[in-house]
Amino acid sequence: MQITVSQYVHAATDINVVAPLGRIDQSSAEDFLSALNPMLAQLGPDAPPLVLDFSAVDYIASVGLRALMVAARQAKASGGGIGIAALQPMVREVFSIARFDLVIPCFDSVESAARELCA
Amino acid sequence: MKIKFWGTRGSLPVAATAGEVRNKIIAALTAAQGRQFADAAAIEAFTDQMPFAVQGSYGGNTACVELTGNAQSGELEHVICDLGSGLRPLGQGKMAEFGPGKPQTYHFFVSHLHWDHLMGLPFFVPIYIPGNRIVMHGCHPNLEAAIRLQMSAPCFPVEFDQIGAKVEFDLLEPGREYTIAGFKVRAKLQLHAGDSYGYRFEQAGKSVVYSTDSEHKLDNRVEQNAFIDFFRGADLVIFDTMYSLADAITVKADWGHSSNIIAVELCQEAGVRSLAMFHHEPIHDDAKLASLYDETRRFEEITRDGRAPLRIISSYDGLTLDL
Helix, strand or coil, X not given: CCEEEEXXXXXXXXXXXXXXXXXXXXXXXXXXXXXXXXXXXXXXCCCCCEEEECCCEEEECHHHHHHHHHHHHHHHXXXXXXXXXXXXXXXXXXXXXXXXXXXXXXXXXXXXXXXXXXC | CEEEXXXXXXXXXXXXXXXXXXXXXXXXXXHHCCCCCCCHHHHHHHHHCCCHHXXXXXXXXXXXXXXXXXXXXXXXXEEEECCCCCHHHHHHHHHHHHCCCCCCEEEEECCCCCXXXXXXXXXXXXXXXXXXXXXXXXXXXXXXXXXXXXXXCCCCCCCHHHCCCEXXXXXXXXXXXEEECCEEEEEEEEECCCCEEEEEEEECCEEEEEECCCECCCCCHHHHHHHHHHHCCCCEEEEECCECXXXXXXXXXXXXXXXXXXXXXXXXXXXXXXXXXXXXXXXXXXXXXXXXXXXHHHXXXXXXXXXXXXXXXXXXXXXXXXX
């Protein structure tokens, strides 16, 4: 799957923003988690948070949600912050039905994710 | 083939509280405000169009599902999955229908030996009737020991050896196909503490899978594929949807249960026609279960992706399905 990584500057802090494209399902979930791993390894109590920009994700299967659970667990263990931004309406519905909005914080935009996670 | 759900609750029998019944009455009277009903039929028609969580209830008996085939032999044989507390009303129904003077054969398929799946047997009246035949089919080598244990002091006042019916135990081998009471039956090992087994029943071109108390690990694709094969093309899959996906893979991981999300995904991949949500969480009231049902239907709709629709059913005590 195609994943782009960029930096968003909030309060003079460079925040890693990971933006996957398309579907996170059986064929792509492992690649997605592998792509996250280097940035998850950088997280810590004094490190900037990681924002996942889901604006270009149009489908996520349970195996993709599991990848997010693993990422959230790793972030928590390191004392770092992680959040998801800009969910498409249908993906947001899946999050709600799966109760995944209780597993990983969701925000309306990358900007609001950066603001809240840095607060 | 006909399927009757006698018990659909997970883990522990429950009953609606006085407060829940009161809320149903308030909702019904509020909906009826200002209406006039000409007769009892008009009241019944009004009741029937109310939401299920108001005019009915999912019930609170633990797992017990009856299969009635179309092509059984002339002998009176009954096929029942699990012996949860729903077995008590099933037994009362059989006694009312057949009485004590007409010997029956009851075939039980036991998913596993946890108490909520066995607790109905001491209250199943036909076991006390001489002439009846009870056959316990299962894959646990200690099935007989577990059945005997709950009918022994100090668990229960009637000892297993005091029952009047003839009881036989039939140890099945997972993966092997058997013909029992007119059904082709195959068992599959499932992930649950102490192991559980799902059963696939086929008869006259129809197929039903009973798969409860089964956890599905999302990082085990081999096992997921094995379940997809087990469910393949079934007319009905009865599936443990006790938890949300988030709970099932985080705080309740390794508790041996599954979710509505995984149920829908596996059934979609297997080309199943109908999915029955089963083993309802005992802390959920009727309103919550109705809400989960709506969400599951919506999830199926938004993930259908060009496939034939998967019919979603939320099973309740007393529900009968014709396949």
